[in-house]
Amino acid sequence: MSSVPLQAYLIVALILFCIGLFGALTKRNTIIVLICIELMLNAVNLNLVAFSKFGASANITGQVFSLFTITIAAAEVAVGMAILIAFYRNKRTVNIDEMNTLKE
Amino acid sequence: MSGEVIVFLLLSSTAILGGILMLNLKKVIHMLLAVVLTFLSLAGLYVMLSAEFVAAVQILIYSGAVTIVMIFGIMLTKHQAKEEKNKNPLRTTLVGLGIVVFFVTIYLAIRNLYFGQEATALHVNNTEQIGIKIFSYYVIPFELVSIVLLVALMGAVVLAKGEEGDEK
Amino acid sequence: MIDYAWLVPVIPFLSFFILILFRTKMQKTSGLVATIFSGLTLIYAIVIFGQLIKRQTYLAEWQWLTIGTVDISFGVLLNPLNGLMLLLVAFVSFLIHLYSIGYMDGDKRTSVFFAYLGLFTAAMLGLVMSPNLLQFYMFWELVGLGSFLLIGFYFYKNSAKKAAKKAFIMTRIGDMGLLIGLILLFWQTNSFRFADISEVILAGQMESGMITLIAILILIGAIGKSGQFPLHTWLPDAMEGPTPVSALIHAATMVAAGIYLIAVMYPLYMASNVALAIVASVGAFTALYAATIGLVQDDIKQVLAYSTISQLGYMLLAMGVLGYTAGIFHLFTHAFFKALLFLAAGAVIHAVHTQNIKQMGGLSKKMKVTSVTFLIGALAISGFPLLSGFFSKEEILAAVWANGQYGLFVIAILAAFLTSLYMFRLFFLVFEGESKKTIDKIQPTPITMKIPMIVLAFFAIFSGYLNTSWFETYLADWLASGATFLSTHHHETPLWLFFVTILLSVGGIVLAYFIYGKKRINQEDWKSSFPGVHTLLKNKYYIDEFYQLTFVKATNAIGTFFTYVEKYIIQLCMTFVKDVVQSLSKTGTKTQTGQTQTYGAVAFLGLVLIVAFYVLKGGY
Numbered sequence: 001m002s003s004v005p006l007q008a009y010l011i012v013a014l015i016l017f018c019i020g021l022f023g024a025l026t027k028r029n030t031i032i033v034l035i036c037i038e039l040m041l042n043a044v045n046l047n048l049v050a051f052s053k054f055g056a057s058a059n060i061t062g063q064v065f066s067l068f069t070i071t072i073a074a075a076e077v078a079v080g081m082a083i084l085i086a087f088y089r090n091k092r093t094v095n096i097d098e099m100n101t102l103k104e
Numbered sequence: 105m106s107g108e109v110i111v112f113l114l115l116s117s118t119a120i121l122g123g124i125l126m127l128n129l130k131k132v133i134h135m136l137l138a139v140v141l142t143f144l145s146l147a148g149l150y151v152m153l154s155a156e157f158v159a160a161v162q163i164l165i166y167s168g169a170v171t172i173v174m175i176f177g178i179m180l181t182k183h184q185a186k187e188e189k190n191k192n193p194l195r196t197t198l199v200g201l202g203i204v205v206f207f208v209t210i211y212l213a214i215r216n217l218y219f220g221q222e223a224t225a226l227h228v229n230n231t232e233q234i235g236i237k238i239f240s241y242y243v244i245p246f247e248l249v250s251i252v253l254l255v256a257l258m259g260a261v262v263l264a265k266g267e268e269g270d271e272k
Numbered sequence: 273m274i275d276y277a278w279l280v281p282v283i284p285f286l287s288f289f290i291l292i293l294f295r296t297k298m299q300k301t302s303g304l305v306a307t308i309f310s311g312l313t314l315i316y317a318i319v320i321f322g323q324l325i326k327r328q329t330y331l332a333e334w335q336w337l338t339i340g341t342v343d344i345s346f347g348v349l350l351n352p353l354n355g356l357m358l359l360l361v362a363f364v365s366f367l368i369h370l371y372s373i374g375y376m377d378g379d380k381r382t383s384v385f386f387a388y389l390g391l392f393t394a395a396m397l398g399l400v401m402s403p404n405l406l407q408f409y410m411f412w413e414l415v416g417l418g419s420f421l422l423i424g425f426y427f428y429k430n431s432a433k434k435a436a437k438k439a440f441i442m443t444r445i446g447d448m449g450l451l452i453g454l455i456l457l458f459w460q461t462n463s464f465r466f467a468d469i470s471e472v473i474l475a476g477q478m479e480s481g482m483i484t485l486i487a488i489l490i491l492i493g494a495i496g497k498s499g500q501f502p503l504h505t506w507l508p509d510a511m512e513g514p515t516p517v518s519a520l521i522h523a524a525t526m527v528a529a530g531i532y533l534i535a536v537m538y539p540l541y542m543a544s545n546v547a548l549a550i551v552a553s554v555g556a557f558t559a560l561y562a563a564t565i566g567l568v569q570d571d572i573k574q575v576l577a578y579s580t581i582s583q584l585g586y587m588l589l590a591m592g593v594l595g596y597t598a599g600i601f602h603l604f605t606h607a608f609f610k611a612l613l614f615l616a617a618g619a620v621i622h623a624v625h626t627q628n629i630k631q632m633g634g635l636s637k638k639m640k641v642t643s644v645t646f647l648i649g650a651l652a653i654s655g656f657p658l659l660s661g662f663f664s665k666e667e668i669l670a671a672v673w674a675n676g677q678y679g680l681f682v683i684a685i686l687a688a689f690l691t692s693l694y695m696f697r698l699f700f701l702v703f704e705g706e707s708k709k710t711i712d713k714i715q716p717t718p719i720t721m722k723i724p725m726i727v728l729a730f731f732a733i734f735s736g737y738l739n740t741s742w743f744e745t746y747l748a749d750w751l752a753s754g755a756t757f758l759s760t761h762h763h764e765t766p767l768w769l770f771f772v773t774i775l776l777s778v779g780g781i782v783l784a785y786f787i788y789g790k791k792r793i794n795q796e797d798w799k800s801s802f803p804g805v806h807t808l809l810k811n812k813y814y815i816d817e818f819y820q821l822t823f824v825k826a827t828n829a830i831g832t833f834f835t836y837v838e839k840y841i842i843q844l845c846m847t848f849v850k851d852v853v854q855s856l857s858k859t860g861t862k863t864q865t866g867q868t869q870t871y872g873a874v875a876f877l878g879l880v881l882i883v884a885f886y887v888l889k890g891g892y
Binding site: 003004005006007008010012014015016018019020021023025026029031032034035036038039042045046050052053055056057058059060061063064066067068070071072073074075076077078079081082083084085086088094 | 106108109112116119120123124126127132135136139142143146149150152153154155157158161162165166169170173174176177178180181182195196199200203206207210211214215216217218219221222223226230233234237238242245249252253255256257259260261262263264
């Protein structure tokens with residue numbers, strides 16, 4: 001029996017998620033925004049692993065899914081970076097404020 | 105206070121510290137290193153949750169691959185990139201407020217969460233268990249993920265290569 | 273065969289479909305094709321009729337809609353009344369198709385004409401086979417559409433356009449009555465099926481006031497369709513259509529649909545003495561009223577149109593005095609002789625290219641077949657002894673007499689007298705006397721036009737023998753066998769009534785002969801001695817002008833009023849709303865910065881609001 005309860009892990013994950021969210025919505029460097037999104041994904045992963053141990057039907061599936069999430073996150077980083085580099089090549093900046101072509 | 109709690113407190117506080125540092129540091133490369141700290145402590149937390157294999161993957165992929173890719177990204181764009189000052193303080197305030205409310209509400213939700221169960225055999229041959237699960241129950245998702253990775257690889261190459269006749 | 277009775281309306285509809293689809297390619301052959309199709313329809317109708325004689329009724333229904341607990345079905349109902357109408361419509365339609373080949377020869381839109389004829393025939397056949405009021409109403413509107421299209425066939429003529437519009441609008445007034453009646457009836461009986469409705473009424477489950485109201489509303493529908501007073505003004509104008517159309521739609525079939533409607537709803541009318549009295553009064557009044565107008569008109573088709581109105585009034589009168597079989601019998605015979613008269617008139621118009629009878633005369637020598645058949649038709653409608661009209665008219669008079677409506681009886685015999693007078697005025701002016709100089713060339717009448725006239729003349733003479741107290745009342749017995757709600761009282765015709773009928777008919781003819789044939793009585797004297805009456809009749813009692821002054825003017829005034837309302841009130845509101853929306857959207861565009869982070873922040877704040885609201889309400 002573990003002496004650290006489920007809520008402790010969930011709260012850590014929540015704090016990390018909030019930090020990530022705040023960064024993603026306020027930081028102006030696109031690389032940092034990407035990192036913040038990674039942080040949020042990590043918080044989710046922590047939840048998955050915690051539930052894998054303490055969940056309503058605790059079993060290995062939670063860990064398997066966290067592996068899948070990590071894989072997708074890696075793919076996302078690769079594509080995100082590629083987009084960033086393409087963007088930088090065109091605009092010579094990584095500032096997210098310049099990415100405002102959505103309004104056109 | 106048992107040893108486990110102490111380890112947990114240590115790991116979680118370094119993780120949160122990494123996050124906070126990431127928000128407050130000036131240079132982008134420093135921010136990235138702060139996040140690596142968070143990733144590493146998260147790997148420690150995974151070990152505590154008897155997920156040794158996930159912890160290994162976390163270190164390999166996040167602390168290793170993702171970080172390296174990010175560093176390459178920084179290198180290829182602006183070496184001395186610094187986080188500039190925020191031009192939109194109203195939005196920052198609003199988002200901060202929203203995050204606080206969000207935190208409180210979710211905290212209220214998970215405060216008393218307790219399922220009364222605990223998986224005790226997760227650490228026994230952890231990698232083997234995961235392997236059995238993936239290759240007997242999740243073969244199709246596994247294959248799909250491999251396709252996603254392939255597509256992401258090709259997409260990243262195409263995007264980063266640039267158009268024909270580019271100066272580079 | 274009878275199990276496929278629903279195919280009967282499908283055949284002419286197919287003809288419509290084919291002709292409208294290939295209208296440019298089938299300009300030459302369209303008449304032949306349409307006639308073959310309608311011939312097939314006729315053959316099929318005869319076969320079905322033959323089977324129907326043995327089995328009396330046939331009902332097939334398919335479910336169409338289910339609303340709550342009420343099933344609305346569509347299907348085919350054949351009983352003696354429907355079967356008779358089916359045969360009549362198919363028969364007259366076939367002859368008109370045949371006749372039109374000759375009449376429409378050379379027109380540029382022949383195929384369209386035949387397509388419309390097919391559409392109308394299909395709708396009319398569907399109408400008489402409807403087992404429920406809703407289906408009936410749909411076909412009722414569809415025949416109205418057919419009529420509208422055919423009246424406006426010469427749409428490049430302004431008068432035809434106006435006439436078509438008028439016919440459509442005037443009948444629409446009647447249709448509103450029918451629709452309201454139909455809805456009320458559905459509300460009361462929870463069914464559209466004729467059988468259910470008559471069951472409910474016969475069981476006495478409806479209030480008598482409601483019955484009377486519904487009966488009158490449905491009567492308004494019949495008045496509109498059958499051109500009865502006061503909604504009759506469209507029918508004379510409808511003569512703007514080609515003459516075969518006038519014969520088919522505005523004499524033999526569609527206008528009779530109003531009478532048919534009264535006949536299928538007869539249980540309703542039998543339950544209300546007030547409604548019956550109104551039916552009889554409207555019929556009698558219209559019969560006399562239209563006959564007086566018919567006396568002075570100069571247009572050959574107008575005279576026949578008023579004659580049609582008058583005869584339809586007769587039928588309505590018969591319906592109103594419980595002479596169910598008499599009314600249907602007259603409908604039956606009238607279809608033949610009135611179609612005949614119209615076809616003969618069409619042949620005359622085709623030959624001399626004018627409709628004004630003042631410019632005709634002495635045509636009997638040049639157009640032998642036409643004049644003889646017209647004479648037969650005129651004798652039949654006048655009730656000359658031994659011709660079909662004689663028997664049916666005598667039946668109606670007997671029914672009126674037996675019902676004890678002596679006032680109406682006087683009107684009826686007066687109208688009968690006037691009928692023979694104006695018919696023979698027409699005959700003498702057109703076919704006798706000297707030929708006018710204005711008409712030199714006379715186009716020969718093609719054989720396809722002569723055959724229908726001869727066939728119809730045959731029926732105009734002999735169809736009366738189907739139902740006469742001298743031999744056997746086949747038709748009445750058969751009709752009565754299908755209408756179980758009728759208390760079969762076959763009233764003996766008093767002998768003196770025969771003499772009265774003969775006297776009226778012959779008297780009218782003789783008088784017409786003296787005025788118009790021999791010119792022994794100078795008509796100009798009459799005109800000058802009663803100048804007011806003549807102008808009044810000539811102008812059709814100024815009913816059109818009255819409508820123009822009251823309804824049309826009032827509608828125009830309302831329209832003008834609302835134009836201003838629209839211009840100054842509605843548009844102002846609209847401009848205001850437009851401006852508000854415009855300024856709002858201008859503000860809105862400013863929020864569209866293209867900043868992904870702002871969008872994300874807004875979405876996130878929205879989420880936070882929702883989640884926080886849930887928390888505050890205490891619901892997880």
